[in-house]
Amino acid sequence: MTGRSPLDLLSDYRRGDFFLATEERTLLGRGVHTTVCDADEFALAERVRTVLRGDREDTVGGPRIAVGALPFHSDAATPGHIVVPAETHVTGSVHPEAAWSPRRRMRAPSTIRPVPEPAQHTKAVAAAVTALEERNLRKVVLARALDVELGAPARPEDVLHNLVVDNERGYTFAAELPNGRTLLGASPELLLSRRGGTVVSHPHAGSAPRSADPNTDAEHAQALLVSRKDHFEHAVLTEAIVETLRPYCRRLTVPSRPTLVSTPTMWHLGTTITGELSDPDVTALHLAAALHPTPAICGTPTSSARQLVTELEEFDRGYYAGTVGWVDAEGDGEWAVSIRCAEVAEQSLRLYAGGGIVPESDPKAELEETSAKFATLLRAMGLSQE
Ligand SMILES: C=C(O[C@H]1C=CC=C(C(=O)O)[C@@H]1O)C(=O)O
Secondary structure, three states: OOOOOHHHHHHHOOOOOEEEEOOOEEEEEEOOOEEEEEOOHHHHHHHHHHHHHOOOOOOEEOOOEEEEEEOOOOOOOOOEEEEEOOEEEEEEOOOOHHHHOOOOOOOOOOEEEEEOOHHHHHHHHHHHHHHHHHHOOOEEEEEEEEEEEOOOOOOHHHHHHHHHHHOOOOEEEEEEOOOOOEEEEEEOOEEEEEEOOEEEEEOEEEEEEOOOOHHHHHHHHHHHHOOHHHHHHHHHHHHHHHHHHHHHEEEEEOOOOOEEEEOOOEEEEEOOEEEEEOOOOOOHHHHHHHHOOOOOOOEEOHHHHHHHHHHHOOOOOOOOOOEEEEEEOOOOEEEEEOOOEEEEOOOEEEEEEEEEEOOOOOHHHHHHHHHHHHHHHHHHOOOOOO
């Protein structure tokens, strides 16, 4: 695979590989040199650092890096899963060339089943709003899933191709999971990147759906920019990121207001937080472990929010709402929040979408928000709606 272009790397991807496309680079990892699995995320980060700093002779291609995914909640059955690939290839961005690449045609699924039923999700949101007050929480994130049965082998390479074609910005990924499934998605949200002494986080919270009609689309964006509820939801998130990063940084730059961020399916509020590390030895994976789970996917305070998620969601989040990315021997790396994603099994996919619930949240609007978020994956699968 020497001398391959970014588009070659995308077409080379096959199930079992790791793939990440960002605005700056395209990364393909193939095969396994070393696997590190650990339910303790800090222990995982330490073990990965040791592996990366060890013998460097026997991997092929680009720099020796480790890639993989952390779940929403690590335990023995769902551990953090990091691999040093036997072969790594890194090129420049696949964008914008990918936008002209023909989309792959997809087979229609045999069934699509919401988990839970939409009416049940609105009930869970209403229960969450009540629980926020009773338990003194500022925010909780509730998700739902769509189970898609294909009746034929799933082709993650085709869905990945279409996700890359559709999403010129953000982080489009495929990662092999220890349960044999593939985590596939296109996330707009950077949990953390580290390059030398500089760290960046770009948290997202506060959402509105895009519209095909330009006037309606602009109205949605404007309404989001002035929404008190969405600004509160966003502030809870940025405060938590800043609080976690502060002990690691000698300087942090935090804009006073979020800005609008767009994906092909959603508007969001986003804040770019930049820091200068005081300890140059702390790795991107260690920092990602420290930040996770943020209030973008869990809530505040973290442990009560996680407890409420367990009570109100009737499915396991698995590797949805975790983080996916890479780290190198110097500790540099890039970790995206694993949202707008699906876990792909042999002949089926489970899609996930969630939304932040605050005291002013409206259950029906929250249901619609999750429907709009599913569109990232549904479009890549050739489907326009649930
Ligand atoms: C939890 C998800 O989105 C998060 C990221 C951006 C905006 C969000 C929101 O407005 O609720 C969520 O916090 C998801 O897409 O599943």
